[in-house]
Structure formats: C-alpha cells, structure tokens
Amino acid sequence: MNKIGYVHHMLTGLGMAIAELFGRSSQEQTNLFASYIGTEIGKLLLEKGLVDRGMPIKQLIDVLADELEFGGEYEVTEKDGMVTLTIKKCNVCPMKAGGQAFENTVCPVPGIVRGAIDVVKGTRGKGYAKLKPGDECKITECETTSEVRS
Numbered sequence: 001m002n003k004i005g006y007v008h009h010m011l012t013g014l015g016m017a018i019a020e021l022f023g024r025s026s027q028e029q030t031n032l033f034a035s036y037i038g039t040e041i042g043k044l045l046l047e048k049g050l051v052d053r054g055m056p057i058k059q060l061i062d063v064l065a066d067e068l069e070f071g072g073e074y075e076v077t078e079k080d081g082m083v084t085l086t087i088k089k090c091n092v093c094p095m096k097a098g099g100q101a102f103e104n105t106v107c108p109v110p111g112i113v114r115g116a117i118d119v120v121k122g123t124r125g126k127g128y129a130k131l132k133p134g135d136e137c138k139i140t141e142c143e144t145t146s147e148v149r150s
Helices: 003-048 057-068 109-121
Strands: 071-079 082-090 127-130 137-142
Touching (some): 003 057, 057 071, 057 082, 057 109, 057 137, 082 109, 109 127, 109 137
Antiparallel strands (some): 071 082, 082 137, 127 137
C-alpha cells in the first residue's frame, strides 16, 4: 500500500463511523463532515499555489482529483455550465478501498469537493452526486457559483 492508501482507509473508517451513528442520513452527514476536510485541503492548495480564486471549477476539480488521487480512472467534463467528476475506478470508495458494504452511501468525495471549491472560490455553491459504490460515481458542480460570501 502506498502512503495515500492510509488516507483512503482513514476516510473509509470515517464513513463507517458516520453510517453507524447516523444510519439512513449517512451521506448527508458524510457530506457535512467531509466539507470541513475539503476546506482545509482547499486552503493547502491555495498556499501551495496549485489553485487560485479565478481558476475555473473544472480546472479546480482536476487539481483536486489529481492531488488527492480520488480515482485511478476518472474524467472531468463540462456541459451547459455544469462540471462533472466521473470516477470509474475509485481509490476512496469505502466499498472498493476498505471492502465495506453499506446500506446507504458514505462517500467523502462530494463533501471534500464542495468544501474545497467553497474555500478557494469564496462561495457557497451547489452540487449533487449520483453515487453507485463499486461502479461509477458522478459528482456535479455548477461552473458559476450561486452565492458569493462577503
């Protein structure tokens, strides 16, 4: 296992804890918890100069996916003002990375992406995820953010 594998298993453990504590609302809770992780990652990416506030969201998601090694096979596409991260071979999926099957989803990626975008862009944007653990997951964000924080 490479060193990032430890982080992937840490996120699996977080998902397991959230699923046990919150049951059916586990994905919403995971999004909330993971958005705080994304905020810290976004700050780090800004400090390192890997991203900037004027960067298009598509490019920002590309940097996030690459730096955090979300997926061994992924693509970032843009259509009609929406940017979609499609992960076909995920390195973070609790089912794939940790071998854990859950009644509901507990993916940290949508929350991490949301938190990082919000801190980098200074926004409170909107997005959604279509998660099919062990198969293909899509995380979609608006290219233009709806609400800018002052």
